[in-house]
Amino acid sequence: xxxxxxxxxxNGVVKREFWRFIQQRSRFLSALVRPLLWLVVFxxxxxxxxxxxxxxxxxxxxxxxxxxxxxxxxxxLLFNGMQSSLSMVYDREMGSMKVLLMSPIPRGWxxxxxxxxxxLISLLQVYAFLAIAWLAGVEPPVIGLLTALPALVLVALxxxxxxxxxxxxxxxxxxxxxxxxxxxxxxxxxxxxxxxLWKMRESSEWLYWICQYNPFTHAVELVRFALYQQxxxxxxxxxxxxxxxxxxLAIISFNPERSARSGPPKG
Amino acid sequence: MSTPSLEIKSVxxxxxxxxxxxxxxxxLQPGQFNALLGPxxxxxxxxxxxxxxxxxxxxxxxxFGGLSINREPRLxxxxxxxxxxxxxxxxxxxVLQNLEYHGALHGLSTREIRAxxxxxxxxxxxxxxxxxxxxxxxxxxxxxxxIARSLLHRPSILLLDEASAGLDVASRQAINGAVRDxxxxxxxxxxxxxxxxxxxxxxxxxxxxxxxxxxxxxIGQALxxxxxxxxxxxxxxxxxxxxxxxx
Numbered sequence: 001x002x003x004x005x006x007x008x009x010x011n012g013v014v015k016r017e018f019w020r021f022i023q024q025r026s027r028f029l030s031a032l033v034r035p036l037l038w039l040v041v042f043x044x045x046x047x048x049x050x051x052x053x054x055x056x057x058x059x060x061x062x063x064x065x066x067x068x069x070x071x072x073x074x075x076x077l078l079f080n081g082m083q084s085s086l087s088m089v090y091d092r093e094m095g096s097m098k099v100l101l102m103s104p105i106p107r108g109w110x111x112x113x114x115x116x117x118x119x120l121i122s123l124l125q126v127y128a129f130l131a132i133a134w135l136a137g138v139e140p141p142v143i144g145l146l147t148a149l150p151a152l153v154l155v156a157l158x159x160x161x162x163x164x165x166x167x168x169x170x171x172x173x174x175x176x177x178x179x180x181x182x183x184x185x186x187x188x189x190x191x192x193x194x195x196x197l198w199k200m201r202e203s204s205e206w207l208y209w210i211c212q213y214n215p216f217t218h219a220v221e222l223v224r225f226a227l228y229q230q231x232x233x234x235x236x237x238x239x240x241x242x243x244x245x246x247x248x249l250a251i252i253s254f255n256p257e258r259s260a261r262s263g264p265p266k267g
Numbered sequence: 268m269s270t271p272s273l274e275i276k277s278v279x280x281x282x283x284x285x286x287x288x289x290x291x292x293x294x295l296q297p298g299q300f301n302a303l304l305g306p307x308x309x310x311x312x313x314x315x316x317x318x319x320x321x322x323x324x325x326x327x328x329x330x331f332g333g334l335s336i337n338r339e340p341r342l343x344x345x346x347x348x349x350x351x352x353x354x355x356x357x358x359x360x361x362v363l364q365n366l367e368y369h370g371a372l373h374g375l376s377t378r379e380i381r382a383x384x385x386x387x388x389x390x391x392x393x394x395x396x397x398x399x400x401x402x403x404x405x406x407x408x409x410x411x412x413x414i415a416r417s418l419l420h421r422p423s424i425l426l427l428d429e430a431s432a433g434l435d436v437a438s439r440q441a442i443n444g445a446v447r448d449x450x451x452x453x454x455x456x457x458x459x460x461x462x463x464x465x466x467x468x469x470x471x472x473x474x475x476x477x478x479x480x481x482x483x484x485x486i487g488q489a490l491x492x493x494x495x496x497x498x499x500x501x502x503x504x505x506x507x508x509x510x511x512x513x514x
Contacts, residue, residue, distance in 0.1 A: 001341065005374025012371020016360070023359045095353040099416075102319055102349060103372035104341040110372070 001105060009105045010113040017117035020087070031079060031125045032132070035072035038194075039065055039133055055196055057228040069138045070224035071193025073126045073148075074155055074216065080122040081159030082184055084114070088167035108251045111164060115247065118163070119156035126152055144227040151226035154239055155219040161246035168253035191217040192224075215242040272297050273318075273424055273456065278327030280313055280479075287313040288479045291327070295424070295458055295472075300450045302467040302487070303460040304499070305476035306509050311460040312352060314476070315428045318458075319349055331424075345373065348417030352429040354409060358402040362393065362412050365401060366419060373420035380419060387415035391445065407438030414445065424456045425449065431466065439466070464500045473499070477507040 021027065043065045058066075091097040100110055130138075130145060140148075166179055188194075190211050197217070201208035211217050215238060222235035275293040279286070288310045295301045305311050316322040318329065320340055329336045336343040356365050363384060370380030388394045391411040401409060410430055417425060427446065431439035443466050449455050459466070467473055469487040476482070483490050483506055487499055496502035503509070 001374055008371050008374050008376055011377070012368050015371070016357075016364070016368045019360055019364050020357075091357075094358075095351065095355040096357050098319075098321065098349075098351060098355045099369055100372065101321060102344060102347075104344040105372060105374060106341075 006105060006109055009103065009110065010116070013110060013113040014117040014120065017114070017121055021121050027083070028125060028128075031076055032129055034079065035075050035129050036132060038068065038072055038075070039136060039138070043068055055198070057225045057230045057232075063137065065133075065136065065138050066140075067196070068194055069130070069133055069140070070148075070227055071188075071191070071220045072133075073129065073152065073223055074159075074193060074220045075188060076125050076129055077122050077152070077156045077159045077219075078184060078188060078216065080118060080125065081156070081161075081163035082166070082179055083163070084118045084160050085163035085167035085170065085179065088114075088164060089170050092167075107254060111251055111254065112247065115157055115160045115164065118160040119153055122156045122160075123149075123152055140227045141229065144229055147229045148223055148226040151222045151236075154236075154243060155223060158215065158219055158239055158243040158246065161243055161250050164250035165246050165253055168250060187214060187216040190214050191220055193217075193220050215239065218242075272330075272332060273458075274328075274330040275314070275318075276328040276330065278314075278317065278324065278329065280310075280317060280322065280325050286479055288317075291476075291479070291481050293474055293481060293484065295456050297456050298450065298454040300447050300457045300459060300471055302471045302473045303458055303476060304462070304464070304467055304473060304503060305460070306462050306507065308478075309462075309476045310479040311462075311476060312428055313479075315349070315351070315426060315460065318426060319347070320344065345420065346423045348420070348422035348425045350410070350413045350417050350425075350427040350430045352432060354413075356401045356409060356412060356416075359400065361398050361400055362388070362404070363397040365412065366416050369416045370419045375420065383419050383421075384415065387418050388412075391415050407434050407441065410434065410438070410442055411445070414442070418449075422455070424458070426458045426460075428460045429462070430459070431461065431463065439463070464498075464503060467499050469499060475503060475506055477509075482506045 046064060088097070091100075101107070103110060127145075162183075166183065170179065190207070191214050192211065193216070197208055197211050200211055218235040218238040221232050222239050225232040225235065273295040275291055278288055278291045280288040291310075291314065303311055303314070313322070317324055320336065320343075324337060331339070331343045331346065334342070357368070360368070363381070366384040367377060367380050370383070371377070375383075384397065385394065388397055391414060393408060393411055393415065396404065396408065401412065404412065414430070425446070430446070431442050434442070443459075446457055446459060450457050461467065467487060469491060471487050472485065473487040473490060474481060474484045475490075483494075483502070487502075490496075491498065491502050494502050494505050496505055
C-alpha cells in the first residue's frame with residue numbers, strides 16, 4: 001500500500017462521516033441547541049449567583065456567559081466524541097464495521113482517520129455555536145477564533161479517542177445510556193467548564209482535586225486560553241498526553257472478533 | 268496470471284470449550300465455483316471469520332498462493348472479496364456512497380471507484396439505482412449491491428456466506444447465476460457457503476461441512492457416486508443425517 005492509497009482511505013472515511021452527518025440534520029441541531037440552552041437559560045439564571053473574579057486569561061471582569069463559552073465549545077466536542085462511540089457500536093451491531101475491518105489498510109490508520117473526521121465535523125458545530133454566541137454577546141477577540149482552532153482540534157481528538165476507546169468496551173447499543181451517566185455528565189460537571197476551580201475549592205477540597213485530575217478540565221482551559229491568544233502549557237501537555245494515551249488504547253482495544261460475532265446466529 | 272490457490276490446513280477453532288471447527292482441511296479449486304454445503308451451525312460462518320481475519324487463527328494454517336495469510340494479511344485482504352450473511356451495507360447511504368467507501372478503504376481513487384462501480388452496477392442491473400439509498404432497495408437488490416461492492420477492488424477470490432439466505436426463489440437463482448457467470452467470465456475463485464441444496468450442482472467442487480468437520484470434498488458427482496447417492500440432497504442426507512433445505 002502506497003502513501004496515496006492511505007490518503008484515499010482517509011478521504012473515504014472522512015467523506016462517509018460527512019455523508020452520515022448530512023443525513024442526520026437533527027444531530028447538528030441538537031449539538032447546537034444543547035450549549036445554547038446553557039448559554040441563554042442557565043447562564044441567565046446563574047449569572048448573579050456565580051460571580052466570576054478576574055482570573056487568567058481574562059484581564060477584566062467578564063460576564064458569566066463569556067466564562068462558560070469555552071466550556072460549552074468543549075461540551076459540543078464531548079458529545080460528538082461520545083456520539084462517535086455510539087456510531088461505532090451501531091456499525092458493529094449493524095455489521096457495517098466489517099467493511100472497515102476487511103480493509104488491507106492498517107486499522108490504526110483507519111481509526112486515526114475516523115478520529116480526524118469526527119474532529120472536522122465537531123469543529124463545524126463549534127464555530128456555528130460561536131457565531132450564534134457572538135450574537136448573544138459573547139465576543140472573544142476575532143483573532144482568538146483562529147488561535148483557538150489548533151486547541152479545538154486537539155480537544156476534539158482527545159474526546160474522540162476517549163469515545164473510540166469506550167466503543168471498544170460497550171457491548172451493546174443499549175449500554176450507551178451508561179456512557180451518558182458515567183462518562184459525559186461527570187466529565188462535564190467535574191471540570192472548570194461551568195465554574196472556576198477556585199470556586200469549587202471553596203466548597204469542597206476533594207471535588208476540587210477530582211476536577212484537577214479530569215482531563216476535560218485541562219481541555220477546557222486549553223481552549224479558554226487559546227481563545228484569548230494565550231498558551232496554557234500545563235493544559236496543552238495534559239491534553240496532548242491524554243490524547244496520545246487514549247488513541248493508543250483505542251487502537252489496542254479494538255477487537256475485530258466482537259464485530260464478527262455481532263448480528264444474527266450464523267451457520 | 269493464474270488465480271492463486273487457497274488452502275485451509277488442519278484448522279481447529281474453539282469458543283471456550285465448544286469446538287466449532289475440527290481439523291478442517293479444504294483446498295479450493297482456483298477459478299471455479301466451490302460450494303460449501305452445511306446445515307446451520309456447521310461452522311461455515313466461523314470458517315469465513317477465520318478466512319477474513321475477523322477471528323484469529325487458533326490452530327492450523329491458511330495459505331494463499333502458498334503464503335501464510337498470517338504473514339501477508341494485507342496482501343490476502345486485497346485479493347479477497349466477501350459477501351457476508353448479515354447485511355454490511357450502510358442503509359442510510361446511497362448505493363454509490365457505499366461503494367465509494369469500500370473502494371477508498373482498498374486504496375482506490377474516487378475516479379477509479381466510480382468507473383468500476385458503474386461497470387459492476389450495470390452488469391448487475393442496478394446502474395439506475397446508484398443514487399438510491401440502500402434502505403429503499405429490496406433484499407435481492409441489496410445482495411447485488413454487496414456483490415458489486417465485493418468486486419470493486421478486483422479480488423481473485425470471492426467468499427459468499429449464505430448470500431442468498433432470506434431471498435425469494437427467483438432472486439436466489441438470479442444471484443447464484445450471476446456469481447457462476449463471474450467464475451466463467453473472470454476466472455474468479457468462488458467459495459459459496461449455503462445450506463440450500465438446490466444451489467449446488469453435481470458438477471461443482473463441493474465441500475460438505477457438518478458439526479465443524481469436513482465430511483466430504485470433491486466434485487459433487489464423484490461424491491454422489493462414492494456414496495451411491497442419486498443427488499446432492501441424497502448425498503447430504505446420507506452423510507449428515509439431516510435433510511438440508513430445499514429451495
